[in-house]
Amino acid sequence: MNSMERVLTTLSHKEPDRVPVYPILSGVTRKLTGVSYPVWSTDAEACANAFLRSAEEFDIDCIVTLIDLSLECDAWGQPLIFPDDAAAHPDYNHLVIQNIEDYAKIQKVDYRTSKRMMMHIDVCRRLVEARGKDLPIVAFVFGPLGVLSMLRNQQDMYLDLYDAPEAVHEAARQVNETLKDYVSALCDTGVSAVMFDTLFASGSIMSKTMWDEMEGDLSEELAETVRQKGCAVMIHNCGQKIYFDAQIKRMKPAAISFLYPSDDCADFKEVKEKYGKDVTLIGCVTPASAVIGTDEEWDRQCTDQIDAMAPGGGFMLATGCEYPSGASFDRAQRMIDIARTYGRYKS
Numbered sequence: 541m542n543s544m545e546r547v548l549t550t551l552s553h554k555e556p557d558r559v560p561v562y563p564i565l566s567g568v569t570r571k572l573t574g575v576s577y578p579v580w581s582t583d584a585e586a587c588a589n590a591f592l593r594s595a596e597e598f599d600i601d602c603i604v605t606l607i608d609l610s611l612e613c614d615a616w617g618q619p620l621i622f623p624d625d626a627a628a629h630p631d632y633n634h635l636v637i638q639n640i641e642d643y644a645k646i647q648k649v650d651y652r653t654s655k656r657m658m659m660h661i662d663v664c665r666r667l668v669e670a671r672g673k674d675l676p677i678v679a680f681v682f683g684p685l686g687v688l689s690m691l692r693n694q695q696d697m698y699l700d701l702y703d704a705p706e707a708v709h710e711a712a713r714q715v716n717e718t719l720k721d722y723v724s725a726l727c728d729t730g731v732s733a734v735m736f737d738t739l740f741a742s743g744s745i746m747s748k749t750m751w752d753e754m755e756g757d758l759s760e761e762l763a764e765t766v767r768q769k770g771c772a773v774m775i776h777n778c779g780q781k782i783y784f785d786a787q788i789k790r791m792k793p794a795a796i797s798f799l800y801p802s803d804d805c806a807d808f809k810e811v812k813e814k815y816g817k818d819v820t821l822i823g824c825v826t827p828a829s830a831v832i833g834t835d836e837e838w839d840r841q842c843t844d845q846i847d848a849m850a851p852g853g854g855f856m857l858a859t860g861c862e863y864p865s866g867a868s869f870d871r872a873q874r875m876i877d878i879a880r881t882y883g884r885y886k887s
Contacts, residue, residue: 541556541557542674542675543560543600543601543602543674543675543676544673544674544675544676544732546558546560546601547560547601547602547676547732547856548676549853550820550853550854550855550856551772551794551795551820551854552853553816553817553820553852553853553854554853554854555852555853555885556853556885557884557885558879558880558883558884558885559846559850559855559856559857559879559883559884559885560601560602560856560857560879561600561601561856561857561858561875561876561878561879561880561883562600562601562602562603562604562856562857562858563598563600563825563830563858563859563863563871563872563875563876564604564606564797564827564858564859564861564862564863565591565594565598565600565863565869565872566604566606566607566862566863566865567580567581567607567608567626567627567862567865568863568864568865568866568867568869569590569591569593569594570586570590570865571869572590572593572594572597573586573589573590573593575590576624577622577623577624577625577626577627577628577865578622578623578624578628581607581608581622581627581628582622582655582656582659583659584659584660584662584663584666585666587607587659587663588662588663588666588667588670591603591605591663591667592667592670592671595671595675597869598869598872598873598876599876600876601675601676601856602675602676602677602678602732602856603667603671603675603676603677603678604678604680604735604776604797605660605663605664605667605677605678605679605680606680606776606862607627607660607663607680608627608628608629609627609629609682609686609690609737610627610628610629610630610690611628611656611657611660611682612654612656612657612681612682612687612690612715612719612722613630613636613687613690613691614654614655614656614657615649615651615653615654615656615657615718615722616636616646616649616691616715617636618630618631618635618636618690618691619631619634625865625866626865627865630690630691630693632693635691635692635693636691636692637688637691637692637697637711640700640703640704640707643700643704643707643708643710643711644707644710644711646688646691646711646714646715647714648714648717648718649718650718650721651718651721651722651725657722660679660726661725661726661729664677664679664726664729664730664731665729665730667731668729668730668731672730672731672732676732676733677730677731677732678731678732678733678734678735678774679723679726679727679729679731679733679734679735680734680735680737680776681719681722681723681726681734681735681736681737682736682737683719683736683737683738683739683740683755683758683759683762684712684713684715684716684719684755684758684759684762685697685712685739685740685754685755685758686737686738686739686740687715687719688708688711688712688715689740694745698745698746701746701750701754705753705754708754709753709754712754712755712758713758716758716761716762719762720761720762720765723762723765723766723769724765724769727766727769727770727771728769731771732771732772733766733771733772733773733774733794733795734766734771734772734773734774735774735775735776735797736759736762736763736773736774736775736776736791737775737776737777738755738759738775738776738777738787738791739777739778739779740754740755740779741755741759741777741779741782741783741786741787742777742779742780742781742782742783742803743779743780743781743782743783743803744779744780744781745779748783748786748803751783751786752786752790756786756790757790759787759790759791760790760791762791763790763791763792763793767792772794772795773791773792773793773794774793774794774795774796774797774822775787775791775793775795775796775797776796776797776798776861777796777797777798777799778798778799778800778860778861779799779800780799780800781800781801781802781803782796782798782800782802782803783802783803784796784802784803784804784805784811784814784815784819785802785804788815788818788819793819794819794820795819795820795821795822795856796815796819796820796821796822797822797823797858797860798821798822798823798824798860799823799824799826799827799860799861800824800860802814802815807848808824808844808845808848808849809848809849811848811849812848812849812851812855816849816852816854816855817854819854820854820855820856821849821854821855821856822855822856822858823845823857823858823859823860824845824858824860825838825841825842825845825857825858825859825860825875826841826859826860827859827860827861827862827863827864828864829841829871830859830863830864830867830871830872831864831866831867835870835871835874838871838874838875839874839878842857842874842875842878842879842882843878843882845857846878846879846882846883850883850885853885857875857878857879857883859875
C-alpha cells in the first residue's frame with residue numbers, strides 16, 4: 541500500500557498493511573532545508589519544500605500543515621513576532637482586542653488580504669501538486685475561539701466569556717465567517733482534509749456546556765463547509781479531558797488527533813472501545829518525550845498506543861501535538877520504524 545491507500549483504509553475503520561504513522565513534523569522540518577524559522581513561517585516555497593523533504597526522508601504517511609497558531613489572526617491586523625528558533629506568536633504588548641468594547645471591532649474580513657492565510661493556501665497548493673495523489677495533505681486551521689484568543693490573549697478572553705459572553709460569541713462568529721471562506725479556498729487546492737484545532741473543547745480550559753455555547757455552533761458550520769467541498773473533517777486537540785462526545789455531535793469528524801484520553805474515558809483503550817467505531821484515532825505519543833527520557837521509554841509509548849488503539853483499524857500513530865522544533869529527528873525515525881514493524885497487521 542502507498543500512504544494514501546493506507547490512510548484511506550484506516551479512515552474506513554479497516555486494517556491496512558500496517559498502522560499509518562506521522563510524527564507531527566512542523567517547524568522542525570526547516571532543519572532539512574537549512575532555512576530560518578521566520579523564512580519557513582512566511583515563505584510558501586520554503587515551507588512547502590521543507591514539508592516535502594520531511595516526507596521524502598522519513599516516509600511519513602501524511603503531511604499536516606501546522607505552521608503556527610497565529611497564522612489566521614494576521615487577517616485582523618494582529619502584529620506578530622517571529623523568533624529565530626521558535627514559532628511565530630502575537631505581540632502581546634500590541635493586541636488588537638484590549639478590552640471588552642474592542643470585540644465589536646472584529647468583523648468578517650476578506651481572507652485574501654491576509655499575507656499569511658494566502659501563504660498557507662499556496663503551501664497547500666504546492667504540496668498537493670507535488671504529492672497529493674499518493675500522500676494525504678491535511679490543512680491545519682485554528683478554530684474561531686482560538687483565533688480570537690490570539691487577538692486578545694487566552695486568559696483575558698476566558699474572563700470575558702463570563703463577563704460578556706454575547707460580545708465574545710459575536711466576535712467569534714465574525715471570525716468564523718472569514719474562516720468559512722478561507723477553508724473553502726484551502727479545500728479548492730485539493731487537500732484531502734482540513735484539521736481544526738479546537739483547543740477550547742477540553743476540560744483543561746472550559747466546561748463542555750460553555751464550549752458548546754461559545755464555539756459548538758460555529759464549529760458545526762465550519763465542518764459542514766468542509767464536507768460540502770468534498771473534503772474530510774478532522775480535529776486536533778491536545779488539551780486534557782478533550783470532549784469527544786460534544787465535538788463528534790457537532791462536527792462529525794472523520795478523525796481526531798489528541799494527546800490525552802477523553803473526559804469520559806479512563807485510558808486510551810477505553811477511548812478506542814467507546815469511540816473507535818465513530819472516528820479514526822490519531823496519537824498520542826507525548827511530544828516532549830522526543831527530547832527527554834530514554835529511547836526505550838519513547839518506544840514503549842509508541843507500542844502502548846498501538847496495543848491500545850490499533851486492533852481492528854481506525855488508528856494512526858502520531859505525536860499528540862507538534863514534534864518539538866528543537867529536537868533531533870532520531871525519535872521521529874524510531875516511531876516510524878515501530879509502525880513499520882510492531883504496527884504491522886496480520887494478513
